[in-house]
């Protein structure tokens with residue numbers, strides 16, 4: 516069974532604030548309002564193209580779904596409901612703001628087959644939230660997360676790194692808080708400075724320094740490993756390429772293979788630690804799970820080159836018995 520979402524973008528509607536980093540038009544690559552007819556047409560086409568069973572959800576992403584006018588929100592859900600009821604899709608997934616969740620709206624979502632709710636938490640540091648004009652607090656994140664879980668939805672939390680006023684320490688605290696809220700999934704986005712945003716203006720005036728790609732990879736690799744060790748699935752790391760992000764890009768930690776860079780950094784770190792105990796040898800075969808070979812080797816072989824600079828020659832091979840982030844070393848000299 517393949518997993519894929521049918522993504523429907525609700526661009527920049529329902530946002531009572533304008534967050535410092537957000538130019539929703541740029542992120543979603545779409546400026547047209549989503550209509551119930553668009554929903555029906557998209558889902559009808561998806562069903563028509565379906566020639567194998569797909570483990571698929573209908574995903575309303577982009578804006579703050581539960582903050583859009585209620586009548587409009589329900590009209591979109593009404594358009595997707597017949598497809599959910601007919602069993603074509605597993606359910607509906609939405610993304611929204613932590614301060615746009617209460618018992619009443621959760622009741623409506625449940626009625627229309629919503630199964631997963633993702634909250635844009637971004638940080639649990641109140642100062643960072645304020646500097647970046649999020650318009651909600653750390654407590655809103657906690658309250659909404661608890662309520663979502665209590666009502667039986669799958670909870671997703673999104674966090675960012677490198678926001679205005681953010682530090683690695685605050686980022687790590689955010690990840691601790693997220694772990695304690697026990698979400699089912701997490702998305703991690705290093706801040707990308709886009710044209711038409713407040714951060715863009717501050718950056719141009721020299722009042723905001725975005726994270727370098729190197730710093731972002733370093734901290735996001737730590738986060739990724741931490742969530743993995745706590746059995747929390749990271750379903751996205753870094754903004755998707757396309758969707759006009761490249762055109763709106765001014766500065767910040769954007770790389771089309773950002774997730775792979777972080778995975779490679781984790782493997783390099785683990786391997787370096789192992790190598791500390793093997794001082795007398797310099798040529799090794801490193802075994803990892805076959806699906807992880809490219810991550811161990813590194814993006815464009817960067818881990819191999821990095822180790823070569825330190826005097827190590829490695830060959831990477833697969834071993835089915837090893838799980839993710841587990842490795843075995845065999846000296847060759």
Ligand code: SF4
Pocket residue numbers: 527529530531532533534537538539577578579612635
């Ligand atoms: S709440 Fe979300 S969609 Fe709205 S401005 Fe902020 S980041 Fe953008």
